[in-house]
Amino acid sequence: GRPGVILLLLIAVLMPAGAASAAALPVVINTWAFRTAAETAWRVLESGGSELDAVERGCGQCEIDQCDGSVGYGGSPDESGETTLDAMIMNGNTMEVGAVADLRRVKNAIGVARKVIEYTKHTLLVGESASLFAVKMGFPYEDLTTQKSLSLYSKWLNQSCQPNYWKNVVPDSSTSCGPYKRREEVTYEGEQTSSQRSVQNHDTIGMVVIGTSGTVASGTSTNGAIHKLPGRVGDSPIAGAGSYADSTAGGAAATGDGDVMMRFLPSYQAVEYMRMGIDPTVACQKVISRIKKYAPTFFGAIICANTTGNYGAACNKIPGFTQFHFMVSSPLLTQPTEQVVDCI
Secondary structure (H helix, E strand, O other): OHHHHHHHHHHHHHOOOOOOOOOOOOEEEEEOOOHHHHHHHHHHHHOOOOHHHHHHHHHHHHHHHOHHHOOOOOOOOOOOOOOOEEEEEEEOOOOEEEEEEEEOOOOOHHHHHHHHHHHOOOOEEEHHHHHHHHHHOOOOOOOOOOHHHHHHHHHHHHOOOOOOOOOOEEOOOOOOOOOOEEOOOOOOOOOOOOOOOOOOOOOOEEEEEEOOOOOEEEEEEEOOOOOOOOOOOOOOOOEOOOEEEEOOOEEEEEEEOHHHHHHHOHHHHHHHHHHOOOOHHHHHHHHHHHHHOOOOOOOEEEEEEEOOOOEEEEEOOEOOEOEEEEEEEOOOOOOOEEEEEEOO
16 A cells, blocks of 8 residues: 555665665575576565575576576586586575585586485585486486587687686696696796686576575576686585575675685675674675685675575676676565676
8 A cells, every 4th residue: 555655765765875775575686687587586485485496496597598608508618618517505494505516417406406405414416426316316317518618618729728727737728728737846826817707707696585484595506617627616506605594694695706705605704794783785795805805806796685684795896897786586676676786
């Protein structure tokens, strides 16, 4: 009725720009402008699905849509031209996590991660063995290579394998494809000056869902860094790095240069800040600032939401990446809505 409308208008008027968002539950928040993922997760909640269902289906939608070529099959081929997947899902009530890394030939990575919770006492399965588990659970073997990933791969080979993730090797990895051997006397070159991955490589869907009762679930799915060394696992499937959910505090998910970000467990840290009563936006900013001290030019962002339905995001400002777009769905919005923050 009308009082509700007036109340919302009042909130809009009274909320200073950049202040904490008006809080309402349930809330779905996900990295990047991945609208179909947001819509799918919201639909699951509306039709009575659980928070975990919403995360699984929301991230799974991105695996099907191949969001930005950085989630799901047919994108980010590794050094040998293969696409492998990383994913995790976390239940903030029980603190159970299911995760898969370096998953080969199975498309629905977050679906397999969910099965790790449901049918095993483990947390993380990797590589070929994770694929065998997936098949036991009824997932089909499928080729994750597409014309697009093949052409990305051959173009990279033609450019002398640039960029790549090797250092301190012979022949020089900045001009040649190898095969590489370690240099006998290592003169440490330090971190590369900037994240080598192009800023356009959006690289992960991360999602946090908080239900009407304040129950938190989170998850991620990605095909990792393009041209990664085979066997490389990023932050996405690591609990506390890629995402973290705790129904007594809130949830967070990270996106960006996983090799750097995972060292700081940013999602865990953000949730701990929120547990201390820190506003989600500030919690996200503090996490980004902390990484920045060691890697000033890292590419990355994080989304945060607490159990009252307040949410926020933050990103590290580098050339070509000055704003971060993310999706929010809540009863205060008529539909899943793209939001933007300025990087710090």
